[in-house]
Amino acid sequence: MARIYKILARAEWDAARAAGRFDGSAVDARDGFIHFSTAGQAAETLRLHFAGQTGLVLLQIDVEALGGAIKWEPSRGGQLFPHLYGALDCAAVEAVIEIADAEPRLGALAP
Numbered sequence: 001m002a003r004i005y006k007i008l009a010r011a012e013w014d015a016a017r018a019a020g021r022f023d024g025s026a027v028d029a030r031d032g033f034i035h036f037s038t039a040g041q042a043a044e045t046l047r048l049h050f051a052g053q054t055g056l057v058l059l060q061i062d063v064e065a066l067g068g069a070i071k072w073e074p075s076r077g078g079q080l081f082p083h084l085y086g087a088l089d090c091a092a093v094e095a096v097i098e099i100a101d102a103e104p105r106l107g108a109l110a111p
Contacts, residue, residue, distance in 0.1 A: 002062070002063040002064070003039065003060055003061060003062055003063065003094070004036040004037065004038060004060075004061050004063055004070065004082045005036060005037050005038070005039065005042045005058055005059060005060055005061070006022075006034065006035070006036050006037075006058070006059040006061065006088070007037070007042070007045060007046055007049070007050055007056055007057075007058055007059075007099065008022075008025055008056065008057060008059070009025075009053070009055055009056060009057075010055045010056065010057050010098075011055065012025055013057050013059070013096060016088070016090055017090050019090075020089070020090050020091075021087040021088060021089055021090060022034070022087060022088040022090065023087050023088075024087075024088075027049075032085070033071075033083040033084060033085045034083065034084040034085075034086075034087075034088055035081065035083060036061070036070070036081065036082040036083065036084065037081065037082070038081075038082065041076075041079065041081065042058070044076075046099070048076075050099075054100075056098075056099035057096050057097065057098055057099060058096070058097040058098075058099055059093050059095070059096055060093065060094045060095040060096075060097065061088070061092050061093055061094060062092070062094055063082070065091075065092040065094075066084065066088075066092055069084055069085070069086060070082045070083065070084055071083050071084075071085065
């Protein structure tokens with residue numbers, strides 16, 4: 001089972017949960033898709049794009065739950081990153097992990 005991850009503010013996740021869907025953060029809206037990372041990419045994504053921020057959560061999603069909606073596209077250094085063109089159904093989220101709890105083990109996430 002392949003998993004992908006999304007880092008976002010707790011307040012964004014709370015609003016998404018209330019709505020039943022996550023339409024993306026401001027960066028996602030600007031780029032036209034929801035950015036995700038693989039297990040091996042999540043720690044670097046956190047370091048590059050969320051340094052110094054607090055109140056963050058890490059969403060864990062089973063790729064298969066998205067029914068093939070993920071597109072793998074080159075980004076940072078030519079690596080393929082998972083992108084979702086559309087809303088994320090909150091029911092597809094397997095786990096929500098506080099970043100403060102996840103940071104020490106981000107590099108060891110299950111693929």
